[in-house]
Amino acid sequence: MNLRDLRYLLAVVEHEHFGRAAKACGVSQPTLSVQIRKLEDLIGVTLFERSSKTAAPTEACLRLIGHARAAVSAAEAIIATARNLRDPLSGRFRLGIIPTLAPYLLPLVFAPLRQALPQLDLEPWEDQTSALLERLRAHELDAVLLATDEDGPDLVSLPLFAEPFLAALPPDHPLAGRPEILETDLARDILVLADGHCLRDQTVEACGGDAALSGPLRAASLPTLLNMVAAGYGTTLIPGLAAGAAQDAGIVLRPLSTRAGRTVRIAWRAHYPRRAAVEAVGEVIAARLKGFAQGAAGGMV
Amino acid sequence: MNLRDLRYLLAVVEHEHFGRAAKACGVSQPTLSVQIRKLEDLIGVTLFERSSKTAAPTEACLRLIGHARAAVSAAEAIIATARNLRDPLSGRFRLGIIPTLAPYLLPLVFAPLRQALPQLDLEPWEDQTSALLERLRAHELDAVLLATDEDGPDLVSLPLFAEPFLAALPPDHPLAGRPEILETDLARDILVLADGHCLRDQTVEACGGDAALSGPLRAASLPTLLNMVAAGYGTTLIPGLAAGAAQDAGIVLRPLSTRAGRTVRIAWRAHYPRRAAVEAVGEVIAARLKGFAQGAAGGMV
DNA sequence: GCAGGTTCATAGGCATAGCCTATCACGGCC
DNA sequence: GGCCGTGATAGGCTATGCCTATGAACCTGC
Secondary structure, three states: OHHOOOOOOOHHHHOHHHHHHHHHHHOHHHHHHHHHHHHHHHHOOOOOOEEOOEEEEHHHHHHHHHHHHHHHHHHHHHHHHHHHOOOOOOOEEEEOOOOOOHHHHHHHHHHHHHHOOOOOOEEEEOOHHHHHHHHHHOOOOOEEEOOOOOOOOOOOEEEEEEEEEEEEOOOOOOOOHHEOOOOOOOOOOEEOOOOOOHHHHHHHHHHOOOOOOOOOOOOOHHHHHHHHHHHHOOOEEEEEEHHHHHHHHOOEEEEOOOEEEEEEEEEEEEOOOHHHHHHHHHHHHHHHOOOOHHOOOOOOO | OOOOHHHHHHHHHHHHOOOHHHHHHOHHHHHHHHHHHHHHHHHHOOOOEOOOOEEEEOHHHHHHHHHHHHHHHHHHHHHHHHHHOOOOOOOEEEEEEEOOOOHHHHHHHHHHHHOOOEEEEEEEEOHHHHHHHHHHHHHOOOOEEEEEOOOOOOOEEEEEEEEEEEEEEOOHHHHHOOEEHHHHHHHHEEEEOOOHHHHHHHHHHOOOOOOOOOOOOOOOHHHHHHHHHHHHOOOEEHHHHHHHHHHHHEEEEEEEEOOOOEEEEEEEOOOOOOHHHHHHHHHHHHOOOOOOOHHHHOOOO
């Protein structure tokens, strides 16, 4: 059976006349006659009582056309729905973001994204890098924002902006008077995040290995870590976008003499079909953060 | 768009794998790939994210498959419904019957019809010949039972049984003593039905023209006419099947010396597709009435 | 009663859509 | 690097759907 046949059927039911129905369908009358006959043979039911005057739908035909109408309109609904879905810059877009980035980046980019991509229904999802990559590979996310470097050949990514690290010190810390800090000087009393946070590993690496990181404290989140630093438990490195929050907590920030930092990327599956959406989102974020790397040293965005 | 394509689409959604979906559809994998690709081109939406591992439905695809399922199941409903409608001996059957026949014939044939054609949903419709033919031609009836001879080339008919006329007399009528009656002897005080009843015209004709039919009374129905005869207003001819009712009314019945009568036929449109149903109904009625012409002279069925 | 205009059905020819097999291209995995 | 898996592509065949032309049945009007 064919949707075309059902359209023919409905046309003949409507016109009760093969010739006029054929004209309405844009085909010749013989075409319609043959196709209707085939349909009758297929379903084993005579659909029309033909005479030299007219083609009257049989009782059986009238019982069937409800279903025929349903099939045809469902097909039309597919076309109509597809038309709305056609724009890759519209629809749901599930974006994974790491926890050390989300609370500081989202407030900056939410409004610009809404303005630049009004049809895109952005759904942020916050989790650590490995969990995000798992969800991305499972098609549960459309793209992720990461601060790490590699994720495998099945994914591709685009760098968005560079984010410098800053030394975060309690106000009364011995190093607080210096204009810049050397990371290795922090190692003595540095505090880090819990396992799984990429920022933890980057902090450890910047400070020259994990030898000194023996403290019992592993902050579950960056805000907690900032509070601990403010309370004088130790020092840490923070990503530049968190500078505002750190200063609000009463923490002294100093640039690193090495200018160490991390690069934030947007990553997605290599086969993901809405690449245009990913790139548009990335572009808006990159534009909003343009020049951030320079300005961030002063603690501003 | 084609229902086949939608079936392919649903199969790939279900299996998330072109090869297995192809096997499920009974076609080759390239066939499926090409058709899905065409569908994507047609609706302008990427339906699957292909990789070397699997074919994952896109968000847009998942929004569309509801409609696709609706279309496919509507098509299947057509097939299923058609299967039930396929038997011409099932379904509604609207049978028109003339008023001088309906009340006497229906009680005889209703049970046999129910038994012989249990799937046939018989709907009797009582009206005079011309109205019945009009409804029949308008496809509002499937067949009609008539006692006249001709109805035009667009209709065909089949004789079912012969029904003799009987002379109906008040018990105290001068002719009541005779064993048989000559129709022309009835003409003096004969009563007839209202215009439109075929029995009226047949009575007039049997009694030798309308010369004597000057009475003001034109009974609207046969039971009324019987009551008038029983009350001594005059005589009449009745169809054999009404013998029982006439005797119950206290009327004397006598055979006609000419053995005049009428033939009851079933008629239907020449193009009517359920000829088998018409013939089956006719056959049951004819079988029930077999031998009636002989027995009817004695007032029995 | 027969010509002319309906109706739908049929026949023959043509284009193409759909299918198959064979093969390619890519990626993952020993 | 070879091997298996995935889906995509190419070429050839067939069936199907379409057209025009024609036929058969029927009505209508002269």
